[in-house]
Amino acid sequence: MKAKIKNSLPPLVMIGPSVMWLVLFLVLPLLLVVGISVLRRNGYGGVEMIPSIEAYKSLLSTDYLKVFGSSFLLSIETTVICLLIGYPFAYIIANSSEKIKPFLVLMLMLPFWINSMIRIYGWNTLLRSSGIVNHLLISLGVIKIPIEMLYTDGAVLLGMVYDLLPFTVLPIYTSIEKLDPSLIEAAKDLYCNKRHVFTRVILPLTMPGVFAGSIQTFIPSLGLFYIADMMGGAKTMYIGNLIKNQFMSARNWPLGAALSIILIVITLVLMRLYGKVGSLDDMV
Amino acid sequence: MRKLYVKLVAVLIVTFMGVGLMAGCGNSAASKENTLYIYNWSEYIPQEVYEMFEQETGIHVVESTFSSNEEMLAKLVAGGTGEYDIFVASNYVIPAMIAQGLIKEIDTSKIENMANISEDNLNLGFDKGNKYTVPYMATITLIVMNQAKCAELGVEINNLNDLLNPALTNNIVVPDDCRELVDVALKALNLDPDSTDEAVIEQASDWLIELSKNVKLYDSDTPFSALATNEVAVGLVYNMDAVKAAAINSDIVLVDVPEGNEMSYDSFVMSAKTEKDDLVYQFINFIHRPEIYKMCYDEYPCVCLNKGTMDLMGDDYYNNPLKNISSSIFAKAHVIGDVGDAATYYDNVFSKMKN
Known part of the structure; x- marks a missing residue:
């Protein structure tokens, strides 16, 4: 008996706190969300203790489907652009000399030291009609009237790509780093030209990193509503805004909770899909 | 030796953290009686007004802020009523707050400076006879x-x-x-x-x-x-x-x-759970002093509801149609x-x- 306690004590002490943390701050809040989603709303914001699936029924309305549609479209666009920019970026960092590599990685991480909302606000000042970019272009004589840059769809996309690019680059960088150089040498020995070395050796072997990068970009981009608000003037409603509004102005907590659950389910499905093609270890 | 050193440092850190925690508790417990907890819109009452109030009365004010009525209501419904003595709420949530028993009646006879509020802004539809509310700004x-x-x-x-x-x-x-x-x-x-x-x-x-x-x-x-x-x-x-x-x-x-x-009116309302009614009255009275109200207005120029303050206003108020909004606009x-x-x-x- 005593030995049993002695044996189970170390794992209990080591794992106990983190399990408690997860239960308190992840499992319980999630259960709360699930609980709220199947209750009936009261008129004041808040819920009554009466079970109801009203929230899930109203999810099927075409208006909400449209919101999901525009969110997905934006996320897909963001992910594709991040990949197109991020891959060469990661490739250059991974192949630069050992001396400057840590510096380049540091530069990539540097923006995280500043709150993302503040950085987005910086873009705001740069891009507005009377902003620095327009000012510069006018004084250089390139344009006569200011270009409308802020509060457009392009500005939203720019903000999203800017904010999420490091999340795409890092996993790709790690997978390129892990690549065994002797495989490239072998390909060259077998008279493979440069293009084929890339398309037949490097790209397939770094695919796990590409997948990890896209998932890490795609999932957070679904929830980043403040970029659309600040750069796009809040003109399109995305899932994040919709959920926020249900808890605030619409006073419809069950619907907000149901929408969050749908978002969580989508995320889980994506992770599952990813688990089929790559390993979760490549995520970092 | 090195291990011992690390252990010693760890023990010291934990001790300091514990002491810090207790010090925090001690402080708030000692002065809690004399502290007023207000739940207010962000950017609505300047910090220096709170400081002046404390200097004059010795009552310390702790302000928490919200950015929408719904946010406030959600927190109060979830059991936050006991944490505050006074809230600032917009007219359209007042009926809900009364219905849910979140606020209690105010004895306006104890607030002399109610007389400074212009009559058209009292006795409004959301609270006939001002039983629960004292208007702040609109x-x-x-x-x-x-x-x-x-x-x-x-x-x-x-x-x-x-x-x-x-x-x-x-x-x-x-x-x-x-x-x-x-x-x-x-x-x-x-x-x-x-x-x-x-x-x-x-x-x-x-x-x-x-x-x-x-x-x-x-x-x-x-x-x-x-x-x-x-x-x-x-x-x-x-x-x-x-x-x-x-x-x-x-x-x-x-x-x-x-x-x-x-248009919407923001009013002071008193938490149903507070026992510091007198401090609440003192505070509202202080805010509606014309010169204090003017400090609030100068910082956050919403709609001035205080007659006394209007008398203190200069040309920059009276000649600015955006500040001195015409009565015909209010009427409709x-x-x-x-x-x-x-x-x-x-x-x-x-x-x-x-x-």
Whole structure:
């Protein structure tokens, strides 16, 4: 008996706190969300203790489907652009000399030291009609009237790509780093030209990193509503805004909770899909 | 040796943290009796006013802030009532707060400076006889335009329907708030802006979709910057933002529309759970002293409800139609009412507008 306690004590002490943390701050809040989603709303914001699936029924309305549609479209666009920019970026960092590599990685991480909302606000000042970019272009004589840059769809996309690019680059960088150089040498020995070395050796072997990068970009981009608000003037409603509004102005907590659950389910499905093609270890 | 050193440091850190924690508790316990907890809109009462109040009365004020009535209501319903002595709430949540027993009656005879509040702002529909509320300030949503830009575009605005003018495409800033916008549409269509009938509210949809083509941005936080920097030609903004924008950009002027503007009153209400009634009365009394109220107004120029303060105002107030709003505008303003469950219909129309 005593030995049993002695044996189970170390794992209990080591794992106990983190399990408690997860239960308190992840499992319980999630259960709360699930609980709220199947209750009936009261008129004041808040819920009554009466079970109801009203929230899930109203999810099927075409208006909400449209919101999901525009969110997905934006996320897909963001992910594709991040990949197109991020891959060469990661490739250059991974192949630069050992001396400057840590510096380049540091530069990539540097923006995280500043709150993302503040950085987005910086873009705001740069891009507005009377902003620095327009000012510069006018004084250089390139344009006569200011270009409308802020509060457009392009500005939203720019903000999203800017904010999420490091999340795409890092996993790709790690997978390129892990690549065994002797495989490239072998390909060259077998008279493979440069293009084929890339398309037949490097790209397939770094695919796990590409997948990890896209998932890490795609999932957070679904929830980043403040970029659309600040750069796009809040003109399109995305899932994040919709959920926020249900808890605030619409006073419809069950619907907000149901929408969050749908978002969580989508995320889980994506992770599952990813688990089929790559390993979760490549995520970092 | 090294291990011992590490252990020693660890023990020291833990001890310090523990001491810090207890010190924190001790402090608040000692002065809790003499501390007033207020739950207020962010940016509504300047910090120096709290400091002056403490200097004079020895009562320390701790302020927590919210950015929407719904946020406040949610926190109070979840059991936060006991944490505060006094809240600042808008008129349309007052009936809900009374119904849920979150606030208690105020003995206005103990607040002498109630006499400073102008009569038209007392005894209002949401609280007849001011049993629960003492008004603080009000907010009115005004339409302003950039004269130079509108002339350039060949646009004239005489009523709400003029906001749909195609010449204004991508040139308006409006609040990111469903009630404000749906109410504007309902008024433009001559419908009841407090309707709870889904069919009536739905009618606003087409008007708003038309308006959305002209909206450049939805912004309730800092819309004055878009107006001040000539980013937009027309703004539907809270009067505080209108004042700020016009102070920076002299082209910004008020547009009076016959349909009337949206208005809401913010009032002090007392938590049902507080036992510090006297401190609450002292505080409200202090705020409604004309010179103190003026400090609040100068920092946050909403709508001044204090007669005494009006007498202290100079030419910059009386000659500015955005600050000294004419009584005809107030007379036709619509005070936003509570719509209960129908809030969902308003939100649906708003979601459609943005898609």
